[in-house]
Amino acid sequence: MPSLPSYPKSGTDSKFPENAGSSLFFARDDAECHIGKIYQDSLSLTRFAGEVCAIAILNDQVLPGLEILNPHVLRIVTQDKIEFSWKDFETLDQELYKGWDWLLENGAENVAATFNINEDVGGGKVVTRAFRGYDPNSDVTDENKAEFVRLSAKYWIKKYRYKIVNFREGFTSIIPRRILRVLKPTDLELILCGMPVINIDDWRKATEYSYWTNVSTQQQQELIDWFWSIVKNDMSEADRVLLLKFSTGQSRMAGSAGWKYNITLVNASGSKLPTSSTCFNQLKLPKYVSRDQLREKLLMAVRHGATGFEFC
Numbered sequence: 001m002p003s004l005p006s007y008p009k010s011g012t013d014s015k016f017p018e019n020a021g022s023s024l025f026f027a028r029d030d031a032e033c034h035i036g037k038i039y040q041d042s043l044s045l046t047r048f049a050g051e052v053c054a055i056a057i058l059n060d061q062v063l064p065g066l067e068i069l070n071p072h073v074l075r076i077v078t079q080d081k082i083e084f085s086w087k088d089f090e091t092l093d094q095e096l097y098k099g100w101d102w103l104l105e106n107g108a109e110n111v112a113a114t115f116n117i118n119e120d121v122g123g124g125k126v127v128t129r130a131f132r133g134y135d136p137n138s139d140v141t142d143e144n145k146a147e148f149v150r151l152s153a154k155y156w157i158k159k160y161r162y163k164i165v166n167f168r169e170g171f172t173s174i175i176p177r178r179i180l181r182v183l184k185p186t187d188l189e190l191i192l193c194g195m196p197v198i199n200i201d202d203w204r205k206a207t208e209y210s211y212w213t214n215v216s217t218q219q220q221q222e223l224i225d226w227f228w229s230i231v232k233n234d235m236s237e238a239d240r241v242l243l244l245k246f247s248t249g250q251s252r253m254a255g256s257a258g259w260k261y262n263i264t265l266v267n268a269s270g271s272k273l274p275t276s277s278t279c280f281n282q283l284k285l286p287k288y289v290s291r292d293q294l295r296e297k298l299l300m301a302v303r304h305g306a307t308g309f310e311f312c
Contacts, residue, residue: 046163050077050170053192057175062194074185076161077168084161086153090249090279092160097279100149103140113140115148117155129155186245190238196252198240200232203253207261215287220265226291227263227298234295242302249278273301 056063089097103111116136117129130136131151140148172180180188211220231240241251253259261281268286270293275284288294 043162043166046166047170047173050167050172051174054171054174057191063192073164073167074188076164077171078180078183078185078188084153084157086149089153089156090277093156094279096152096156100152103145104149108140108142108145111140113148114138115140115144115151117152131155186242186251189251190241193251196237196241198237198244198253200228200240203231203261204228206253206259207263210262210264212264212266214267215265219287223265223285223288223294224263226288226294227285229291230295230298235299239299239302243283243298246302247276247278247283248281270297273297275301 053063086097086100089100103113114136115131115134115138117131119127119129128136134151183191209220209224215223231243235243244253245251248261253261259281262283264282264284266275266284266286268284270286270288272286274286274297276282277284285294286297288297
């Protein structure tokens with residue numbers, strides 16, 4: 001598998017303006033990717049943002065800090081058609097994602113939810129939206145909670161798509177779609193933002209470990225040592241970017257001193273690929289029996305699954 005092409009480098013301390021949290025589809029201070037609520041007068045601004053990004057590429061200008069663009073913006077720019085599901089909200093809106101995930105994993109009897117959505121429309125106003133064909137006062141139960149999550153996600157996806165599509169229209173008005181189709185979302189991000197310089201020592205210091213497996217302490221430490229040896233000695237800078245992207249949803253380590261990374265050793269066969277939970281900056285490693293096996297599976301996962309999560 002060839003490495004990514006060479007990209008311009010950018011500094012590690014580049015930061016987006018402080019008011020990014022109030023912008024259209026950038027990360028807030030907690031590094032959560034969040035697309036702003038839909039207001040009609042902001043749609044032209046999203047198109048303009050797409051035009052600016054495309055013009056920067058044509059003029060060979062790197063825009064460090066734009067890696068906090070929601071990854072789905074890059075997906076819809078480079079791909080003709082993408083399908084969204086409730087799981088995509090892990091990088092769209094973590095508050096919604098965590099709520100739905102908890103509801104599906106636990107019983108609904110302690111949840112005071114009905115078949116409707118309360119939407120903040122601005123100006124301190126909240127509007128209740130009912131799902132077509134459902135009584136808005138009917139309770140969410142264990143029997144219908146999956147349908148409730150599906151309908152809720154469908155509603156919010158429609159809201160978010162307006163802005164993402166407007167960004168794409170602005171971008172492709174400058175650079176034609178036929179050129180963009182050959183790129184992966186990660187390629188486009190690196191062209192826009194430049195290649196980050198990742199400090200492996202800082203990354204390792206910020207890493208916490210958890211063990212969900214019954215292997216010995218010696219085997220656990222051996223696997224951890226193999227991992228960092230591969231990251232340092234066997235991975236290119238592009239591969240390290242993909243690894244961060246795969247496990248955190250970001251191509252750079254967050255600038256906050258409180259940023260944490262998590263490696264979890266899971267009770268799974270070494271024939272499985274690593275998986276991740278980007279919501280928790282978590283990489284999950286199965287029980288690999290050799291450094292070569294870990295290297296093969298890790299590189300395969302990050303090179304083929306760096307734009308998703310729970311890839312297996």
